[in-house]
Amino acid sequence: MNFFLEVLIGGLLSGVMYALVALGFVMIYKASGVFNFAQGAMVYLAALSVVGCIEQGAPLWLAIILAFIIMTLFGIATEKFVLRKLVNQPPIALFMATIGLAFFIEGIAPMVFGSDPRALELGIVDEPLPWVMDNWNMVISKFDLVAAGVAGVLVATLALFFQYTRIGRALRAVADDHQAALSIGIPLQHIWAIVWGVAGFVALVAGMMWGARNGVQFALTFTALKALPVLILGGFTSVPGAIIGGLIIGASEKLAEIYIPPVMQDLFGGNFGGIEGWFPYVLALLFLLVRPEGLFGEKHIDRV
Amino acid sequence: MLYREAGQFKTTYAADQQLFPIRQDRIGVITLLLVAFLGVPLFASEYWFSAILIPFLIFALAALGLNVLTGYAGQLSLGSAAFMAVGAYAAYNFQLRIEGIPILVSFALAGLTAAGVGILFGLPSLRIKGFYLAVATLAAQFFIVWCLTKFPWLSNNSSSGVISTQKLIIFGHELTTPVEKYLLVLSIVVVMALAAKNMVRSSTGRAWMAVRDMDVAASVIGIKLMPTKLLAFAVSSFYCGVAGALYAFCYLGSVEPDGFSLEMSFKILFMIIIGGVGSIMGSFLGAAFILLLPIFLDVALPFLAGLFGLPFSSATVSHIQITVFGALIMFFLIVEPHGLARLWQIAKEKLRLWPFPH
Numbered sequence: 001m002n003f004f005l006e007v008l009i010g011g012l013l014s015g016v017m018y019a020l021v022a023l024g025f026v027m028i029y030k031a032s033g034v035f036n037f038a039q040g041a042m043v044y045l046a047a048l049s050v051v052g053c054i055e056q057g058a059p060l061w062l063a064i065i066l067a068f069i070i071m072t073l074f075g076i077a078t079e080k081f082v083l084r085k086l087v088n089q090p091p092i093a094l095f096m097a098t099i100g101l102a103f104f105i106e107g108i109a110p111m112v113f114g115s116d117p118r119a120l121e122l123g124i125v126d127e128p129l130p131w132v133m134d135n136w137n138m139v140i141s142k143f144d145l146v147a148a149g150v151a152g153v154l155v156a157t158l159a160l161f162f163q164y165t166r167i168g169r170a171l172r173a174v175a176d177d178h179q180a181a182l183s184i185g186i187p188l189q190h191i192w193a194i195v196w197g198v199a200g201f202v203a204l205v206a207g208m209m210w211g212a213r214n215g216v217q218f219a220l221t222f223t224a225l226k227a228l229p230v231l232i233l234g235g236f237t238s239v240p241g242a243i244i245g246g247l248i249i250g251a252s253e254k255l256a257e258i259y260i261p262p263v264m265q266d267l268f269g270g271n272f273g274g275i276e277g278w279f280p281y282v283l284a285l286l287f288l289l290v291r292p293e294g295l296f297g298e299k300h301i302d303r304v
Numbered sequence: 305m306l307y308r309e310a311g312q313f314k315t316t317y318a319a320d321q322q323l324f325p326i327r328q329d330r331i332g333v334i335t336l337l338l339v340a341f342l343g344v345p346l347f348a349s350e351y352w353f354s355a356i357l358i359p360f361l362i363f364a365l366a367a368l369g370l371n372v373l374t375g376y377a378g379q380l381s382l383g384s385a386a387f388m389a390v391g392a393y394a395a396y397n398f399q400l401r402i403e404g405i406p407i408l409v410s411f412a413l414a415g416l417t418a419a420g421v422g423i424l425f426g427l428p429s430l431r432i433k434g435f436y437l438a439v440a441t442l443a444a445q446f447f448i449v450w451c452l453t454k455f456p457w458l459s460n461n462s463s464s465g466v467i468s469t470q471k472l473i474i475f476g477h478e479l480t481t482p483v484e485k486y487l488l489v490l491s492i493v494v495v496m497a498l499a500a501k502n503m504v505r506s507s508t509g510r511a512w513m514a515v516r517d518m519d520v521a522a523s524v525i526g527i528k529l530m531p532t533k534l535l536a537f538a539v540s541s542f543y544c545g546v547a548g549a550l551y552a553f554c555y556l557g558s559v560e561p562d563g564f565s566l567e568m569s570f571k572i573l574f575m576i577i578i579g580g581v582g583s584i585m586g587s588f589l590g591a592a593f594i595l596l597l598p599i600f601l602d603v604a605l606p607f608l609a610g611l612f613g614l615p616f617s618s619a620t621v622s623h624i625q626i627t628v629f630g631a632l633i634m635f636f637l638i639v640e641p642h643g644l645a646r647l648w649q650i651a652k653e654k655l656r657l658w659p660f661p662h
Contacts, residue, residue, distance in 0.1 A: 086641075089641055095438070096574075096577050097634050097638075099573070100633030101634060104631050106630070107624065107625070111623045111624070111627070231439070271454070277450055278447040278450050282443050284439070292433070303520075304520050304521045
């Protein structure tokens with residue numbers, strides 16, 4: 001039972017890390033209807049720019065600010081040079097453009113900041129909590145807890161930002177209906193630039209967390225692949241959906257990794273590890289068969 | 305002047321409905337086929353066959369398959385490489401386990417197997433639409449590759465699922481040289497491309513396009529969504545499966561499941577974006593472009609580096625390659641969202657009036 005709980009909690013905490021990346025997707029999809037496949041690459045870019053700035057001798061806080069500026073500028077440039085030109089194209093074209101964007105970042109970021117894997121030191125050690133260790137004999141990583149805390153703060157900040165600021169209200173209006181927002185005088189293109197800036201910020205937080213955990217390397221771009229099932233499970237348009245989806249995916253994936261391969265081994269023989277790669281997708285897929293718009297996604301009504 | 309259809313009267317239904325209604329098109333296609341079948345084998349070197357022409361044809365076939373699904377039926381799929389893997393492994397297993405089965409039959413059966421798997425993974429498309437579906441097809445991509453790695457029976461107990469393909473024997477003659485393999489691939493691709501061109505203008509193809517444009521409207525006018533969508537998945541996977549079998553048997557000779565990666569799926573997707581979504585010819589143009597671009601950059605970048613005296617390491621070259629690749633994708637989408645095929649169409653429109661445009 002202890003072991004089960006340990007795996008469950010470990011899974012939930014890593015699910016929070018997935019949710020961090022998924023949040024960036026949700027932000028952009030909500031506000032501009034673009035399915036931004038480049039979010040994983042943006043996480044990579046953000047982590048690389050933090051590490052790159054530190055290598056140039058900047059202290060951590062300055063590096064984070066610089067990285068934030070880079071991400072914001074990058075987001076605005078993306079909006080200005082790519083998305084603005086693709087207005088009125090079908091969503092599929094925008095999606096493909098973001099795949100192109102992902103490649104672009106994956107090529108240019110290591111050229112600027114160097115491509116060797118590096119460690120990112122945030123001052124949080126990745127060790128088990130001694131108190132939990134002693135009392136319940138479970139290994140719960142301190143780092144994961146901090147990451148979960150950061151994610152919680154981030155979500156709360158975003159929620160407040162959306163709810164109470166002028167820009168936040170404009171963002172929600174744009175997300176609701178582009179045309180209506182335009183007609184009451186909301187500058188659509190400014191809003192999009194802001195959204196990309198905020199998504200850059202989310203990518204920065206995710207990049208720092210993932211980078212500190214696994215090292216800053218090319219594999220960071222694959223975080224996007226971890227976030228996609230979270231996204232379809234939670235619904236593309238829902239911030240709480242991203243969090244809950246992340247928790248479900250994280251927990252079930254870790255549990256499945258522990259409990260399913262032995263069963264399969266008994267059935268077929270051989271080694272069946274590594275089901276983490278596809279299990280979240282299949283889970284999300286099965287889930288979608290019941291609720292095609294995800295947990296919290298908006299129900300889509302087709303009009304002919 | 306050269307490309308003018310004025311004066312070409314159709315007096316029979318057969319003439320009116322032929323595949324290439326304009327005489328110049330027919331002449332063009334026949335010339336192209338003659339060059340491909342007779343001219344190229346005379347002049348091209350071995351390198352050209354095994355490094356450029358064969359992969360080009362194979363990827364064009366896979367792109368054609370994806371184009372049927374995405375371009376005509378409107379179902380975005382990110383799992384085409386996985387269906388190629390199914391084709392490759394199925395062909396291998398048919399050769400291995402059925403004594404004396406002709407290679408072409410096993411290719412066809414491989415395609416059918418892929419079609420079956422495609423239908424299975426196409427089932428969610430009845431409930432799920434748009435990006436949700438695109439992400440769901442990733443399930444196929446990861447699951448299939450994992451299965452091929454983990455079930456040793458599928459790769460005849462070889463380690464990590466690597467298979468070495470059997471000999472290519474057609475009518476008692478073993479194909480060994482690149483030229484022979486090229487001719488085999490070319491024949492299959494030509495037949496299947498013509499079949500696809502026919503299919504998309506049949507009632508099936510029109511049903512696909514209706515579903516693509518708006519599936520609710522399509523079902524209102526009496527198109528049954530389930531068979532239409534599943535047929536699109538089946539046909540698409542069939543094409544990808546045959547392409548995968550050819551990829552294993554005629555191109556590489558030895559493949560592993562991880563070779564059919566997500567990256568390959570994206571590559572095929574890029575081919576149809578750059579070539580033209582919803583165009584048979586676009587699949588070929590796109591495949592040529594995507595395959596030739598890295599080769600071109602490989603040659604051009606060190607040359608440019610030498611010109612400006614910049615020291616480029618091979619890592620930098622590959623980074624520049626990816627960057628240029630991504631930039632070009634975005635550029636193409638912005639400048640010509642309908643792809644190279646559309647440029648060709650525009651050229652044709654211009655040619656019709658040339659040299660007197662008024």
